[in-house]
Amino acid sequence: MGARRTRFIGPGGIGLLSALLLVLGAVGLVGGVAYWVNGLTQAGAAVTVPVHLLPGASSQVEAADPDRVAVPVAGLPAGARVTADTGELGLTAWGSTIPEYALARADTLLLGLAVAFAGYLLVPLLRSVQEGHPFADGNARRVAGLAVALLAAGWLGPFLTGLGSLLVLRRIGLDGADSGLEPATTSNLGLLLLGAALLAVLAEAFRRGEQISDDVDGLV
């Protein structure tokens, strides 16, 4: 059957993809960790965390800068300001602490680590596909690992950063119900769960494939 012989990606494409993943993984690992550690050294300076503006907290937005606007929020202490940047609100407050910075940059750290981990998992998987053994031992485990990486980068990271927002709001006294601000997380949980579920199904398919591959090993 002709359709079964259609090649979706050739050896060159797989090689290129593997090389790209290696580079992305290295950049993610080094960049993510460096950015996070750099944040720890800036404790005491200004830290910016994502927040939501509760309804009724602000009556006007001053468009001083078309790309970044200041949002007037009642009760903000001196040295703190809220700005809107491409649809997100960022609360910047001086006098940050190490835990605040550690959590504020946890999303970038986990994203970098997840990209590196995904590269670590995908490169041997792609190599086995290139060698004609897509159901080699361990590939099902690697695909399942991708689901974990997706959830870590997409959900856990933003959640930790939201905790950082909570710490900052608490420190500057805006953690009450009447403060007008609440911690924000930018993750889309529905999409993430869908992606993780698809990867889990794929992992199960690979596990079955490994079983079939074992069964036909030695078949002539």
Added chain:
Amino acid sequence: MSGDDAAVEPHRVVCHLDRLLAEQGMTLTELAERAGVTVVNLSVLKNDRARAVRFSTLTAVCDALGCQPGDVLSVAPPHR
């Protein structure tokens, strides 16, 4: 015996391709050409390294050698 036990135990099927080829004065390469089976697969079969044989392979080998499956394969008695 469960299916899992069967999977880990070595099989006792013995292939007699060596003898059949010698009797007919045929090489493995010639058999491969006549049967339309790769030399690699026939070598695996001949050296008892195969764990399963397709009916199509067995049919092609029997056709090429003019024999029956029982002439190609037999089951050795248990070691114990």
